[in-house]
Amino acid sequence: xxxxxxxxxxxxxxxxxxxxxxxxxxxxxxxxxxxxxxxxxxxxxxxxxxxxxxxxxxxxxxxxxxxxxxxxxxxxxxxxxxxxxxxxxxxxxxxxxxxxxxxxxxxxxxxxxxxxxxxxxxxxxxxxxxxxxxxxxxxxxxxxxxxxxxxx
Amino acid sequence: xxxxxxxxxxxxxxxxxxxxxxxxxxxxxxxxxxxxxxxxxxxxxxxxxxxxxxxxxxxxxxxxxxxxxxxxxxxxxxxxxxxxxxxxxxxxxxxxxxxxxxxxxxxxxxxxxxxxxxxxxxxxxxxxxxxxxxxxxxxxxxxxxxxxxxxxxxxxxxxxxxxxxxxxxxxxxxxxxxxxxxxxxxxxxxxxxxxxxxxxxxxxxxxxxxxxxxxxxxxxxxxxxxxxxxxxxxxxxxxxxxxxxxxxxxxxxxxxxxxxxxxxxxxxxxxxxxxxxxxxxxxxxxxxxxxxxxxxxxxxxxxxxxxxxxxxxxxxxxxxxxxxxxxxxxxxxxxxxxxxxxxxxxxxxxxxxxxxxxxxxxxxxxxxxxxxxxxxxxxxxxxxxxxxxxxxxxxxxxxxxxxxxxxxxxxxxxxxxxxxxxxxxxxxxxxxxxxxxxxxxxxxxxxxxxxxxxxxxxxxxxxxxxxxxxxxxxxxxxxxxxxxxxxxxxxxxxxxxxxxxxxxxxxxxxxxxxxxxxxxxxxxxxxxxxxxxxxxxxxxxxxxxxxxxxxxxxxxxxxxxxxxxxxxxxxxxxxxxxxxxxxxxxxxxxxxxxxxxxxxxxxxxxxxxxxxxxxxxxxxxxxxxxxxxxxxxxxxxxxxxxxxxxxxxxxxxxxxxxxxxxxxxxxxxxxxxxxxxxxxxxxxxxxxxxxxxxxxxxxxxxxxxxxxxxxxxxxxxxxxxxxxxxxxxxxxxxxxxxxxxxxxxxxxxxxxxxxxxxxxxxxxxxx
Ligand code: SF4
Numbered sequence: 001x002x003x004x005x006x007x008x009x010x011x012x013x014x015x016x017x018x019x020x021x022x023x024x025x026x027x028x029x030x031x032x033x034x035x036x037x038x039x040x041x042x043x044x045x046x047x048x049x050x051x052x053x054x055x056x057x058x059x060x061x062x063x064x065x066x067x068x069x070x071x072x073x074x075x076x077x078x079x080x081x082x083x084x085x086x087x088x089x090x091x092x093x094x095x096x097x098x099x100x101x102x103x104x105x106x107x108x109x110x111x112x113x114x115x116x117x118x119x120x121x122x123x124x125x126x127x128x129x130x131x132x133x134x135x136x137x138x139x140x141x142x143x144x145x146x147x148x149x150x151x152x
Numbered sequence: 153x154x155x156x157x158x159x160x161x162x163x164x165x166x167x168x169x170x171x172x173x174x175x176x177x178x179x180x181x182x183x184x185x186x187x188x189x190x191x192x193x194x195x196x197x198x199x200x201x202x203x204x205x206x207x208x209x210x211x212x213x214x215x216x217x218x219x220x221x222x223x224x225x226x227x228x229x230x231x232x233x234x235x236x237x238x239x240x241x242x243x244x245x246x247x248x249x250x251x252x253x254x255x256x257x258x259x260x261x262x263x264x265x266x267x268x269x270x271x272x273x274x275x276x277x278x279x280x281x282x283x284x285x286x287x288x289x290x291x292x293x294x295x296x297x298x299x300x301x302x303x304x305x306x307x308x309x310x311x312x313x314x315x316x317x318x319x320x321x322x323x324x325x326x327x328x329x330x331x332x333x334x335x336x337x338x339x340x341x342x343x344x345x346x347x348x349x350x351x352x353x354x355x356x357x358x359x360x361x362x363x364x365x366x367x368x369x370x371x372x373x374x375x376x377x378x379x380x381x382x383x384x385x386x387x388x389x390x391x392x393x394x395x396x397x398x399x400x401x402x403x404x405x406x407x408x409x410x411x412x413x414x415x416x417x418x419x420x421x422x423x424x425x426x427x428x429x430x431x432x433x434x435x436x437x438x439x440x441x442x443x444x445x446x447x448x449x450x451x452x453x454x455x456x457x458x459x460x461x462x463x464x465x466x467x468x469x470x471x472x473x474x475x476x477x478x479x480x481x482x483x484x485x486x487x488x489x490x491x492x493x494x495x496x497x498x499x500x501x502x503x504x505x506x507x508x509x510x511x512x513x514x515x516x517x518x519x520x521x522x523x524x525x526x527x528x529x530x531x532x533x534x535x536x537x538x539x540x541x542x543x544x545x546x547x548x549x550x551x552x553x554x555x556x557x558x559x560x561x562x563x564x565x566x567x568x569x570x571x572x573x574x575x576x577x578x579x580x581x582x583x584x585x586x587x588x589x590x591x592x593x594x595x596x597x598x599x600x601x602x603x604x605x606x607x608x609x610x611x612x613x614x615x616x617x618x619x620x621x622x623x624x625x626x627x628x629x630x631x632x633x634x635x636x637x638x639x640x641x642x643x644x645x646x647x648x649x650x651x652x653x654x655x656x657x658x659x660x661x662x663x664x665x666x667x668x669x670x671x672x673x674x675x676x677x678x679x680x681x682x683x684x685x686x687x688x689x690x691x692x693x694x695x696x697x698x699x700x701x702x703x704x705x706x707x708x709x710x711x712x713x714x715x716x717x718x719x720x721x722x723x724x725x726x727x728x729x730x731x732x733x734x735x736x737x738x739x740x741x742x743x744x745x746x747x748x749x750x751x752x753x754x755x756x757x758x759x760x761x762x763x764x765x766x767x768x769x770x771x772x773x774x775x776x777x778x779x780x781x782x783x784x785x786x787x788x789x790x791x792x793x794x795x796x797x798x799x800x801x802x803x804x805x806x807x808x809x810x811x812x813x814x815x816x817x818x819x820x821x822x823x824x825x826x827x828x829x830x831x832x833x834x835x836x837x838x839x840x841x842x843x844x845x846x847x848x849x850x851x852x853x854x855x856x857x858x859x860x861x862x863x864x865x866x867x868x869x870x871x872x873x874x875x876x877x878x879x880x881x882x883x884x885x886x887x888x889x890x891x892x893x894x895x896x897x898x899x900x901x902x903x904x905x906x907x908x909x910x911x912x913x914x915x916x917x918x919x
Binding site: 149 | 283311561563573577761764896
């Protein structure tokens with residue numbers, strides 16, 4: 001059974017996402033909406049990470065460290081200029097995709113297992129992941145033309 | 153000096169207790185007997201009182217209220233009666249100014265316009281139209297906004313257009329769109345004539361719209377007075393008259409409103425039939441408010457549970473209800489979420505669309521409604537939806553341009569973001585009209601640094617020298633109210649015409665002429681090569697007629713209105729068209745709202761994150777004319793008092809002034825009545841900090857400091873209040889503009905900044 005692996009993957013990726021939102025909040029104090037919203041969305045991921053713990057315990061221990069590599073790779077390059085914000089949001093979006101996909105995979109398993117708790121957890125968390133994705137996308141769309149066409 | 157009443161001594165004048173038909177009382181104040189009167193309306197707040205301008209030998213000599221007008225029945229308040237003298241002020245701007253070698257020097261119109269056009273063309277070529285932004289006002293006339301809207305959206309094609317309306321009424325528009333699918337106030341002022349109950353949330357109506365408050369006072373003095381519920385952290389004039397006054401802690405509007413709705417639902421005081429037939433989202437809302445028991449509300453907001461119950465009883469059992477909300481809601485945490493709770497209250501009870509019931513998501517400024525309607529801000533003309541290709545096509549057809557010329561790839565840039573792009577240097581030209589951001593923007597130090605930037609070319613169009621014109625590269629002298637003809641719409645959808653009474657001073661020109669001239673000089677053309685504005689427009693009346701076409705079939709339908717029809721009688725409410733030739737008192741009388749997917753102005757937002765919903769997602773939930781019940785849970789303010797900054801600061805207005813006092817500060821009477829800023833603090837805090845009445849107090853936040861004389865009393869301990877009108881143009885011996893202290897952050901949906909709270913500390917600076 002590879003469910004534990006995926007729960008580990010999920011747990012890790014929510015954690016990376018929470019940290020990444022926090023990181024972006026802290027690097028964009030001059031963009032008050034970014035700072036506030038990334039803090040809020042970081043809190044969401046932290047909460048999800050907490051909720052997943054009991055399933056980690058329930059279904060075992062096997063940990064994955066793939067997403068932490070992902071985050072390291074994503075936020076690796078040094079960024080300055082007005083491209084920074086767009087690139088940071090871009091990388092956040094990539095991380096949310098990892099989380100979203102983990103949830104999809106786990107939901108399938110939860111249905112098969114008839115684990116009502118896991119299903120409830122999925123329903124609650126993945127709905128919010130979707131809202132994280134949507135916010136990022138809308139903010140990226142807003143920033144894109146100005147960044148690409150006008151900013152130096 | 154002749155006046156029918158002294159509005160400085162007695163703000164609201166004598167009482168005429170009534171129920172049903174509000175009696176007429178004509179208020180008048182003239183310096184000399186006029187030779188003739190010219191029809192207009194007051195531009196010193198969103199009430200838009202019908203007013204005649206008295207003229208003698210080409211000069212304005214006074215005003216009187218228009219008895220026939222449905223808005224004010226002849227009455228005027230202190231600002232209306234006294235503010236007009238500003239037109240005659242010797243310090244009007246009368247010549248264009250250009251900055252040369254660091255100094256603003258007089259120039260000709262030709263030189264000034266030529267410089268602006270050269271700069272614009274250079275930027276267009278090098279950096280695209282997205283390097284140019286406009287920051288306008290709630291003070292122009294609708295023809296001027298529409299001209300500006302077309303110049304910006306079809307001429308230049310820049311997404312960066314907004315106004316100071318973002319600071320004042322963006323949440324009004326947002327809340328109406330979220331609930332009903334489109335902007336537009338559902339009711340009429342005449343609802344106050346019969347209503348059984350009134351709710352004012354964060355709206356100090358007695359100071360803000362003195363004439364509307366006269367109507368309420370007259371009802372309170374007549375038979376069957378309405379019950380009055382007031383939600384405001386301060387003991388305002390409005391709160392003094394309340395049947396129940398709830399004084400929540402700053403930033404806790406959402407829990408109070410959630411608590412009220414819970415009690416009303418629990419008591420069964422809802423109209424289930426109406427809810428089922430005309431709304432969506434009831435179960436979610438019910439669940440959301442369920443946990444807000446009166447005890448929990450009390451704990452968080454400081455509003456006693458018993459008082460909350462009393463208020464819920466009034467609001468839950470009245471057969472008719474008029475509610476209003478303003479800055480106490482709009483400029484605070486969770487602005488849009490709190491404002492829609494007022495809409496929810498009416499929807500849950502079915503109190504909408506009939507005599508006696510109305511909602512006012514209030515405006516502050518006289519023509520803010522038109523900024524929103526005409527597309528001079530972040531909205532598209534005629535309440536069109538930027539996410540709806542069909543709506544964009546309609547505009548493209550009207551203007552005969554390619555649809556892609558009109559920016560609609562993302563939500564139009566809101567004011568705070570425009571300023572941010574200026575700060576970062578990607579907007580390189582900012583054109584400011586009829587507003588004084590260097591007193592009215594939050595976090596003034598930041599705003600000043602932005603306008604002072606070398607690489608930002610700043611054009612300011614105003615009637616007076618201000619803190620803002622001082623930092624401009626080009627200053628254009630503008631003609632104002634009384635010196636030009638045009639129309640504007642008050643908060644109650646009532647359209648007035650304001651005729652030209654006198655010539656502008658010196659070389660001042662109307663904003664309309666300036667925008668049209670810019671368009672001509674930029675040589676903006678439509679698809680067929682015809683000049684964009686000037687081929688069809690000579691006068692403002694031409695512009696009005698073009699605007700009528702733009703509104704055809706939209707909620708704000710003006711097609712039944714004309715200059716002739718608006719002249720002579722009362723103002724008229726939109727929609728005014730073939731079906732409703734005399735305007736329409738109530739929107740949504742049939743319970744059908746503007747939410748249909750092809751018709752709505754907006755697809756709605758995630759109230760918590762502010763993410764706009766896409767058309768595809770809206771398809772899945774298209775409520776086809778039902779209204780939305782929406783809400784979110786409480787979230788604490790982002791800055792709260794702590795050990796370092798132990799007090800809450802809140803800001804607001806005084807009765808005798810408007811905005812940054814560029815007009816009202818030039819009336820001797822209004823100035824004398826309220827000559828300076830102050831800090832209001834409670835007796836407890838005064839004792840704690842060793843402050844007595846009149847002491848100079850330094851107020852400091854993380855962003856700046858001001859010094860204000862102390863006024864003690866009528867406020868909760870822990871909270872202090874400073875009015876926002878006072879800046880530096882007439883007195884610069886100490887820092888005194890309260891926005892030195894306020895925060896740069898905003899509501900995620902309406903993008904309106906949070907002026908209503910900041911953490912501060914105080915100390916006495918002299919005895
Ligand atoms: S209530 Fe407003 S519109 Fe009416 S007179 Fe006073 S300032 Fe003018």
